[in-house]
Amino acid sequence: MAASAAHSRYRIEGMDCAGCATKIDTAVRRMPGVEDVNVSVTAGTMTVKHTPQSDLDAIERKVIGLGYTVAQLKGKAQPRAMAAPDVAEKNEHDHEGHEHAGHDHASHEHAGADHDDDEEVAGLHGHDHTPTSGPWWNSAKGRLTIASGVALVAAFAVHYIWPATGNWAFIAAMLVGLVPIARRAAMATLAGIPFTIEMLMTIAAAGAVIIGAGEEAATVVFLFLVGELLEGVAAGKARSSIQALTTLVPKTAFIEEDGQTREVPAESLEVGAMILVRPGDRIPADGEIAGGESAIDESPVSGESVPVRKGAGDKVFAGTINGDAVLRIKVTAAAADNTIARVVKLVEEAQESKAPTERFIDRFSRWYTPGVVVVAALVAVVPPVLFGGAWNEWIYKGLALLLIGCPCALVISVPAAIAASLSAGAKRGLLMKGGVVLEGLGKITAVALDKTGTLTLGKPQVTDVISFGRPEAEVLRLAAALETGSSHPLALAILAKAAADKVKVPAASKAQALGGKGVKATVEGAEIFLASPQAANEAVKLSADQSAEIAALNDQGKTVSIVLVGNEIAGAIAMRDEPRPDALAGLKALTDCGIKTVMLTGDNKRTAAAIGQQLGIEVRAELLPEDKQRIVGELKGEGLVVAKVGDGINDAPALAAADIGIAMGGGTDVALETADAAVLHGRVGDVGAMIRLSQATMANIKQNITMALGLKAVFLVTTIAGITGLWPAILADTGATVLVTANAMRLLRWKGGV
Known part of the structure; x- marks a missing residue:
């Protein structure tokens, strides 16, 4: 990305189908100084990458001229980080040794939130493309559809009462709806986009009038407007699915x-x-x-x-x-x-990035529509010229093919599903940065997971309180007295355990820390020493049984502290960074799907092996950042598609090397912005859920493409065979678009299954 490039982001109202997005993209992309354009029909947004000297007013006028309302969103759109930041930024957090040390995620400043819904919209022209929020009948599009319907009913009445003037009544009814459509077609053509549904509709309706099918022309225009209205309502629901999150904040x-x-x-x-x-x-x-x-x-x-x-x-x-x-x-x-604002912004931006399948469909549609126009022209001309067919009959069939040829349903099949999926995931704390990531997740065959803060909670917990002469409650009580006021992770673990067990902690005096050995203090008149096993053994010789028990705890990856009362060994406390409650089930869900799992950690082999055995996962321990990157590369070399799961600030090389980098976090800026995807709520099972959501989305996309092409194929054959005509043809287009959008919206109700 050139350093001189600027980014401007806009809210576009009235953009209800993929054809709308294509028109805007093509028109704006051709303007001076514009380097790149990303348009999301489902988010209702456009991001323009341009030179600082670009005429932003001209860009807005161009969009308004196409029949939409536009407002620049506050602030500049920031380029999205699609992978982990540079290694130099992230290597400061080392996982060697005590891997559970806290990471400060809050210091990362987030800039440029730009999703204000109440921006003042300039240049409202009252044209057909207006917001579809609120009751549909209050929108200009709804009013135009109602007017067209009333005019059509009136035309039928006139035709019934005065048959001789019926055809003129139908032409008048047709013009009520066709004039705004034709105006949009003309503006799009002037912008260099001749093959739009509006242009095809205009040609088909005008052609129908010329061959004396005015009744059908008026009916088709009305059905087209109804279809557009339904598309607008569906798109509005899709758009509001993630924006509804903003209403949660009082x-x-x-x-x-x-x-x-x-x-x-x-x-x-x-x-x-x-x-x-x-x-x-x-x-x-x-x-x-x-x-x-x-x-x-x-x-x-x-x-x-x-x-x-x-x-x-x-x-x-x-x-x-x-x-x-x-x-x-x-x-x-x-x-x-705040978290909700960042989630909304992230999802809206993600909806602007296109998945590989979507890019393929876009390329296909560029050839598909002109191809259909050519076929329609051949159908209209060849049979009469070469085989003596009736001109009116074959022109009629050619006009019907024009309407069948609109690629709206096909083009919206992918972005509608992806938008619904991104929204459904965001509501469950699963954030994915665009269609590329969402599509890629479904292809994952191996997952490499960090240990601390990912598979484990990231902070030690008391696992065992052992009596070596005094009751366990007494051992915990004395240890807590010495640790009161300390912020050391091990001290916090002891204090948390005491609080959980409702232990009444006595006061300590004359406390002193002994570097590398432990802490001493006077409690209830006795000298208490909370010591490492080695320091305890130097002060009071541990018995063989006590040493064996401590060694067994160490072999389980636990840190052991000994409580001494004077010269008496009172007991021991063992602590370990324990696995997350759902880690075992989350890993099992991955392996049940045939996905290979491996733990990559900088912690010592003994601790890592103990956790790995508990979770049933392959362990690679005592790794430097470059080692983790190398192992990810080795997995990819085996033909595996690899996801790397970490805490969003560590393991930068491995996150960057993986096919998909997934950050575990609690809604921090780092978790939201560094990796390709983020699991906000730190559940290991959510990694598998993210993969299942991707698989469900790809299945939905295949269904959509099948419906879009299948309906067109059926009506193509029936039209040439003379079974169906103009109004079924328009249903093949708008009906398929509505069906595809409705099918995609099912993903909004996704609960975790495939």
């Missing part, structure tokens, strides 16, 4: 300032503001809990039905619901940059 929030609480617009909240969220209210911004503890219902943004208990220090997301207690929350992201 409009107002209660902010605390100078000891006072007042209600303010949620969009005015700034980073660092302190807000109050009452029980039952939706959380108005991404933030961190500063006070209180409550069950948070995250189902609106994650699909997870079980509320998550969260307290001080935990992150919460905009749009989720506070359960049973008042929370004080420190805002960590502005309204334009």
Whole structure:
């Protein structure tokens, strides 16, 4: 990408079919200074890559001239990172040794959210292409369809009462709907796009009048408008499926300032503001809990039905619901940059990138439509000229073929399915950056997964409390006393265990840390030493049984700390970074689908092997970043299509080397922007779900293409055979488009199956 290139993003209203997107793309691409154009009919957006000197007003006028309304979205469209960032940016996080050290994802600043729905639209001309949001009868397209229908009914009435004037009445009824269609056809032709459905419709209707089929011409125009209206309604539903997420965020929030609480617009909240969220209210911004503890219902943004208990220090997301207690929350992201806003922006941008299948269909349609026009002309001319056929009969058949030849249903078959799939995935925390990624996921045959933070929770947990002379509860109580106030991961594990077991922790005094050995303090008058096994053995000789038990725990990949009371060995506490609750089931789902799985980790072999044995996965341990990249390359060399799953900031070389890089994260900027795809909610099973969604999408696309081409083939044969005429031909086009769109929309209800 040239450094001088600029990106501008627009909201396009009235763009209801693939033909619309093609017209806009072709017209804008030909303008001076425009380097690239991405148009999404399902998102209703256009992103233009252009030189800084480009005339943006001229671009807008060109789109308006084609019959659409256009508004530039706030901010500049940012180029999307489609793979992991450069190695130099990411190697700072090393997985060697203690791989569960925390990563700060919050410091990455996100810029340029640009999906405001309330932009002022300039140049509303009241033409046929208008927004299809709201009741269909309130749109200009709906009103035109109603007017055409009324005119057609009136024409039939006139024909019944005064048969001699009936043909003129049908021509008048036809013109009610055809004039706006012909105007759009002319504008598209002037923009260098002659083969549009509007042009084919205009020629077919005019030709029908010339050969005396005015009644059919008026009927066909009305059916065409009905079909367009249905396409607009379907496209509107597809477009609103992801935008509906934005309605989850409340409009107002209660902010605390100078000891006072007042209600303010949620969009005015700034980073660092302190807000109050009452029980039952939706959380108005991404933030961190500063006070209180409550069950948070995250189902609106994650699909997870079980509320998550969260307290001080935990992150919460905009749009989720506070359960049973008042929370004080420190805002960590502005309204334009909260998780839901970023998800919407990401999905809209993803819908603008075309999948390989979609690009193929686009190329095919460029030849398909002119080819059909040629065939229609031959059908109209050859039989009368060479075989003495009736001119009116064969011209009529040729006109019907023109309508059959529109590729709308075929062209929309892929983007409609992909848009619905991206939206369905986003609602479940599965984010994919465009059709290329979505299509590629279905071809995955091997998945390489990081250990810490991916297969495991990323923080140690107490797995065993062992008595060597004192009760287990006493051992935990004394250890917690020494660790109170510490932020070390192992200390936090002990304190969490004590809190879970509701242990009353005594106060400690004279605490001192002994480098490499442990920590000492006085608790209830006794000197307590929480030590490493080696330091404990130096202070008080461990028995053979005690040493054997500690060695067994170490062999399981666990870190062991010994609790000494004076010169007495009281007990031991073992800790380990445990697998995620769904890791075993998630890996099994992958292997059941015939997908090879392997763990790639920088952690030591003993710890990695213990986790690998527990999860039943092949283990490659003690790896440097370049080793992980090499192994991914080896897997690809074996003919496998490889996905690399990591935490979104580590393993940059491996993520970049894989066919698909998948980030595990909790809605952070890094998780959303670095890899090809992201699993927001950190579930291993979601990797398999993402692959199943891809497979379901590709199956849907095949169904759509079959329907689109199948209907056209049937009507092609029946038209030439004289069985069907103009109005069934238009149904073959608009009907197929509506069927294909409706079939694609089934993916919005996808629940996890193929």
